[in-house]
Amino acid sequence: MKSSKQFDICIVGSGAGAGPIAYELARAGFKVGVLEKGKWFKEEDFFKDEQLARHSVFRSQFKDERHTLEEPNGDGSWSSDTTSQFWGGNIVGGATNFMSAYFHRLKPQDFRLVSEYGAIKGANNVDWPISYDELEPYYAKVEQVVGVSGKVVNHPQLEPRSTKDFPFPPTAEHPVAQRFDIACKSLKLHPLPMARGILSIPFNGRLSCEYSGYCGNYGCHSGAKASSRAALLDSAVKTGHCEIVTQAKVYRLNTDESGNITSADYFDLADGDSSKRVTAKLFVVACYSIESARLLLSSTGVKHPNGIGNRYQQVGKNLHCCAGGTGHGVFKMDKLKELEAKQLKVRGPFFNRALQDWYEIDDSAVSGKPIKGGTLDFVFDPPSPTGATSSLKWQGDNLLWGTPLKQKIKSHFTQSKDFKFEVFCDWLTNDECYVSLDTQEKDRWGQNVAKVRAGFHPHDEKVAQYLVDRGVEVMKAMGAHKSWGNVFTQPTSNLVAGGCRFGDDPKTSVLDKNCRVHDCDNLYVTDGSFMPNGGSVTPTFTIYANAFRVADKMLERMRADVSLIS
Template sequence: MKYDICIVGSGAGASPVAYTLAKAGAKVLILEKGPWLTEKEFFKDELAISLRDAYNPKLSDEQHVIEELYQDQNGEAYWQGEPTSESGWSFWNGNVVGGSSNFMSGYFHRLKPIDFKLKSEFGEIEGANVEDWPITYEELEPYYAKVEREIGVSGKVVQHPFQEPRSSDFPYPPVLEHPVASWIDKAAKLIGYHAIPVPRAILSRPAMGRNSCEYSGYCSSYGCSSGAKGDARAALLNHAVATGNLTIIPNAKVYHLSSNESGEVTGVNYYDSAGRKRLVSANIYVVACQAIETSRLLLASKSKKFPNGLANNNGQVGKNLVFSAGGTGQGDFSYDQLTEQKQAELKQVGPFINRALQDWYQINDKNFNGANQQGKAKGGTIDFLFYQNPIARARGTERDENGELMWGKQLQAALHKEFTSYKTLRFEVFNDWLPTDDCFVTLDQETTDKWGDPVAKVRIGAHGHDLLVGEYLAEKGAKLLEAMGAENISTSVSSYPPTNLMAGGCRFGVDPKTSVLDKNCRAHEVNNLYVTDGSFMPTGGSVPYTFTIYANAFRVAEHIKRLWKQVSLKP
C-alpha cells in the first residue's frame, strides 16, 4: 500500500503530524523502532528504571560512539571515540511508541522571544555558530497554545520579569503542589527573587479520555500508568489511530531512505520484527527519530545524487548538534532542625515541587564576565525537585568516606540515616548549549549495530561560555537554598551533555548553504522530505525541548496538510 504520509519515529516531533493529517483524512503510516506499550505495561518499577535500562535497546545490539576531548602528556588536545557498549553511557531516551515523551517530567516552559534572535540580540560569540531562527516567537505562539489544549498542560500564569507574551491562560489548573513549594515562595520573596509555578504536561483533572494525575511520586523516567502525562501516544496517537487513517508498525527499524535522480524520496527501507527487509512508499516523508538518529539516518541514505547522505550536498547534516548546558545543585533539610509541622510537610510524597526561577533568563550584570565580556548574556531557568525513587536515593550511600563498600550493620545504619534524618531539595539549571564545530554527528566506519549498519559517532564538545552561564545560575539557586535554611549546599556544572536533551543536526534557516531545512522544516534539497523532531532547532533555548518540539511539529503539520490537500484535490 502507498500512503499519503510516512513518518519515521513516533514521539513529540512525529505525533502532531500524524494526528493532524489523520484527522484531516490522509492515510498516514508511522514506523517505530520500539514496541507498542500502553498504560497496562507501565509499572512504577524502580529496578527497571534505576538498575536496568528497560525501555531502550541493549548497548550490545545498538550503540553510539562518543568522541571526547583529551590531552596527551605534552598537553596537546585530541579527540578519541569510545563505543557506548564499552562505556555503558546510553544516548537512547525511549524506544517505544510515543518515544521519549513517555518518560519526560513534563516541564513545559515556552521559549521566549529572545530565544529566536540570539545572534541579533547578543552578537556573535567566537567559536560558536549562533544563528537567529527563521521564524519568530509570534509565529510559534498559537501552536504553543494548541499544545497546551491538545496535550493537556496544567499551570497558572504568574507575572515575572521575563514572562513571555501569551494569547490565553493554561487550559487546566495547576497540579497539586508539595508544601515545600510555599517554602520556596517565601524565601524567594525575602531575597527579591520571583518564584513561578512550573507548567506541567500532566492533567490535573480527567479530560480527553485520559485520567488525571495519581500523584504516585514516580514521573521522570517512568511511563505513566494513568494516562495523565501528555506523552505522544496517550495524548495524540491514540486519537489518530481511532480515525482509522493512521497505521503504526512497531519494531520497525528504518535503515535507508531511497531517492530518485531528481532528488525526491521514493521509499523507506526498514527491518521488521523478524529482521526481514521491507519497503514502503508515500507521497510525503517525515523523519522524527530524535536528533542523533535522524542525522544518522539521513547520512546513511546515500544515493547517486546525494553521495554524502540525503539532503546533505551542503555538508550540514549532523552539524551544530546541541544538548542542554547547565548543572545541578542541592541542599539538605535536617529533621531535627525543624518543627513537627515542618517535618510533616517535608516528608510528604507525591505532589510536585513545581517551582522555577527565570529571573536571569537574560543576564544583565556587570559582574558577569561571559564570552562577550559586556555583562550581558542569555541566561536560563532553574527548576526545583525531589528525587522520590528510594533506590536512586539509596545509591551512593553504600560506600564509606574512603570509598569502600559497606556491609551489614554499617550499611544498615547508613541507609537508616539517609531515609530518616534529612531530605534533599535539588535544582536543575537549564541554559543554552552553544552550537560549535566540535559538536556533531557522523557515521562510524568501524562500529555497527546488530543489523550491520554503521552507528552514529557523536562528538560532544562544549563551548566555555556555557559553563560560565551555568555557574552563574547555579550560584543563584544555591542562594535560594541558603535563604530557605538548607545545609550542605553544593552545586555542580559540567560540560558533559545530558543525554535526554538533544537537538540540532538538521537546523532550519533561510540560507541553503548553512542550513538543512527551510522555515517549514522541509529539506532544501528534497521537496517531499520534512524533519520535525528537535533536529530543526538552530539553538536550544534555556528550557527542556519537548514543548517546543510539539509546537513546531503542529506548525509544520498545518503546512503539510495544506500541501496534501492541494495534491489530493487534483483531478
C-alpha cells in the same frame, strides 16, 4: 524486498516531532503510516518500580546498536567511548514516555540570539527563520490538545501569550513550595509555578496524575503524562486513518532521479529482520536528532551522493545538548520545627517551582553587556530507595555493614530531606559538536552507527556556573543545612537537538523555514533536529509546537495539490 504498505504520509519515528503530524493529518482523512523501531507499550505496562525506569525493554540494546562518543580531554585531544548511547526511548511515543514534562516556552529572544546579544567567537549562533509570534499559537495548541497544567503569573521574563492561562489547573503542590516562595521573595526574586505536561484532571480518556512520584524516567501508569502516544497517537489511530508499524527499523530512504523520496526501507524486527519497503507521497523523519542525521547521511543516491540534505555538508552539524548543572539542598529534620519537618516528609505532590529571573543576565561581574542566561527548575527526585540504600554502604573507602549501616540508612530516610534544582542554559552550537557516520563500527544489521562528537563552548560553563551559584543562594535562603551545586559539560543522554538546522540559506542549513529539506521536495524533518539552539529550557514543548506548525503547512500543501493524495 517486499513492498508491504503504501501511505499518503510516511513518518519515521513516533515521539514529540511525529505525534502532531500523525494526529493532524489522520484527522484530516489522509492515510498516515508511522514506522517505529520499538514496541507498543500501554499504561498497564508501566509500573511504579525503580528497577523499571528506562528499563532495557524500553531501550535499544547495546549488543545490537550503540552510539560512539568523542569528548574533549582538555588538552586538545579527544577521548572515545564506544559504550555510550543517546536513545531516549525505543517504544511508541519515544522519549516522551519518560520525560519529567517541564513545559516552559522559549522566549522571543531565543529566536534571535545574534540580533539580541551579538555573535560569540567560536559559536555558530544564528537567528531563527521564524519568530516567536509565528510559533505562539502552536504553544497554545499544545497546551490544550496535548494537555499542560499550570498557572500563569506575571513576572519580568513572562513571554507574550494569546491565552490568559493554561487550560488545566496546576498539579498538586508540595507544602515546601510555600517555604520556597517566601525565601525567593526575601531575595527579591519571582518564583514561578512550573507548567507541566501532566494532567491535573482527566481529559480525553486519560486519567489525571496519581502523584506516585515515579515520573521523570518512568512511563506513566495513568496516562496523565503528555506522551506522544497517550496524547496524540492513540487518537490518531482511532480515526482509522493512521497505522503504527512497530518493530520497524528504517535504515534507508530511497530517492528518484529528481532527488525526491520514493520509499523507505526497514528491517521488520518481528519477522526475522526481513527487509520491507513502504511507499508514500510525503515523508517525515522524526526519530531523534542523532538518529535522524544518521538516517539522512546513510541514504545516498544519484542526487544525494553524500546523503540526503547534505549537499553543503550540513547534516549532523550544529548538534546541541542542554548545558547547565544541578544542585542540592539538605534539610535536617531535628533542626526544624515540628510543622516544618512534617511538611518536608510529605510525599507525592510535585515541588513545581522555577526561577527565570536570570533568563537574561545583566551583571558586570559576568559580562560588560547583557547575555543569555537560563532557567532553574526546583524538583524532587523520583523515589529510589534501593539505589539510595546501595549508595549508603560506603563510609569513605570502608564498607559498612550491620548496625552502622542500619543506622545510616535509618538516618537517611527519616532524619533529612534532600531536594534539588536543575539548571538549563544554551549549549552553544560549534564546529566540534556534530553527528557523523562511524566508518569503523556497524550495528547488528550491518549499518554504520552514529558517531557523536560533543565539544562544548567555554561560554556555556560561565553561564551555568553563575546560575548554579544563584540556585545555591536560594537553597541557603530556604534554610538548607547543607547546599551545593555542580556544572556539567558532558552531553546529556536525552534533551539533544540540532543536527538538521532550519534556515533560509541552504549553504548553512538543512531545512527551510517549514522544516522541508532544501534539496528534497517531499521530505520533512520535525523532531528537535530543526532547532538552531535549545533555548534555556527543555525542548520537548517547542518540538511539539513546531510539529503542529509544520503539520498545518503540510495540510495546506496537500489540499492544494491533488497529486499528493492516494
